[in-house]
Amino acid sequence: GAVVSQHPSWVICKSGTSVKIECRSLDFQATTMFWYRQFPKQSLMLMATSNEGSKATYEQGVEKDKFLINHASLTLSTLTVTSAHPEDSSFYICSALNRDRGSTGELFFGEGSRLTVL
Amino acid sequence: QQQVKQSPQSLIVQKGGIPIINCAYENTAFDYFPWYQQFPGKGPALLIAIRPDVSEKKEGRFTISFNKSAKQFSLHIMDSQPGDSATYFCAARLKAAGNKLTFGGGTRVLVKP
Numbered sequence A: 001g002a003v004v005s006q007h008p009s010w011v012i013c014k015s016g017t018s019v020k021i022e023c024r025s026l027d028f029q030a031t032t033m034f035w036y037r038q039f040p041k042q043s044l045m046l047m048a049t050s051n052e053g054s055k056a057t058y059e060q061g062v063e064k065d066k067f068l069i070n071h072a073s074l075t076l077s078t079l080t081v082t083s084a085h086p087e088d089s090s091f092y093i094c095s096a097l098n099r100d101r102g103s104t105g106e107l108f109f110g111e112g113s114r115l116t117v118l
Numbered sequence B: 001q002q003q004v005k006q007s008p009q010s011l012i013v014q015k016g017g018i019p020i021i022n023c024a025y026e027n028t029a030f031d032y033f034p035w036y037q038q039f040p041g042k043g044p045a046l047l048i049a050i051r052p053d054v055s056e057k058k059e060g061r062f063t064i065s066f067n068k069s070a071k072q073f074s075l076h077i078m079d080s081q082p083g084d085s086a087t088y089f090c091a092a093r094l095k096a097a098g099n100k101l102t103f104g105g106g107t108r109v110l111v112k113p
Helices: A099-104
Strands: A004-007 A010-013 A019-025 A030-038 A044-051 A067-073 A076-081 A090-098 A107-109 A113-117 B004-007 B010-014 B020-025 B033-038 B045-050 B056-059 B062-067 B072-077 B086-094 B100-103 B107-112
Touching (some): A019 A030, A019 A090, A019 A113, A030 A067, A030 A076, A076 A090, A107 B045, B004 B086, B045 B056, B045 B062
Parallel strands (some): A010 A113, B010 B107
Antiparallel strands (some): A004 A019, A019 A076, A030 A044, A030 A090, A067 A076, A090 A107, B004 B020, B020 B072, B033 B045, B033 B086, B056 B062, B086 B100, B086 B107
């Protein structure tokens, strides 16, 4: 199956610093990638939709300036948590829509990135 | 309209039992219904998916039953094994909204040996 890689898988940072998380589709091109946030024992909450070459579309309540998303190529999207604070600690997961399989709607998920802000 | 309601929140079965997870939706524009399996600390992995024009789909030990008129669908895990212990999420896709997935709340399944 298609592979989506996230990096780093876990990161610990100090409050006030910025953290970048990468999401790569390794064996397919993804015109669309999605970023989710998941709190312990809860479901996935969609944060934003990332489209290659255009601005991300954010869900209601998600701060655009806090969570910067860039989708510069068909295989890479990045999420930058700016001026991170402890309340930003969470599990961040990306998913990618296979361009060739767009009609099936099949999304491939990354392994997630655990962010802990001290 | 965008919600997908999933039940139960948790489920315990003996090995060989058949956990059944149910989901209900309101928006008839949803056009694709996948199920995901997630282990702790990992991303979700697609298990099986169904379209609304099909009433049942089987893949290995996993079966989806779909009732379009009731706007409900369910996952059955046949001959469950301890390795199936995980959290399961149903989801629904709205293609018109850019293939966004709306997830159910999740069901934690524990299969006892």
